[in-house]
Amino acid sequence: MFKNLSKDGKRNICGKKIREIRKNLPKKTSQNYLSSMLQINGLDIDKNAIQQIESGQRFVTDIELKAIAKALDVSYEELLDYDE
Template sequence: MKRIRDSEQLNIIGGRIRRARIAAGLSQKQLSEKLELMAVYTCRGSISRIENGRRAITDIEIDAISKVLQVSLDSLFGRDEM
């Protein structure tokens, strides 16, 4: 498996996911459990790595996270900040 350097970022939305999760009052574990109810199996550790930009995120995960956190895809991608 390829090691990731500290300067490498594997996604552009992790920080926005973290802010939305905190605003929703959910822990990483709670988000993981809610995703599992939607048949999206993303463990707490994976959520941490996504939020820190250390793991790529799939389109299926992005869609499910936006639904669980009740935020738009535009918001997660920062399009509403323009």
């Protein structure tokens, strides 16, 4: 039976990359600050959702992925580029 999980059991493949990029931004960017940036741009998402995405506990929609990529100033392809 097919399961919507990555090989490591996570519910998304972009969470690790989102966390890595967020942590390496020149300006300190907390999960709370990222959620605020997303809310300003029209995506209703809170700090807890960011934490769940980064830890792989939450699925990410294409709309969310596009907004997160814009907020982090990267392409959505970069968020999906990972080694499993």
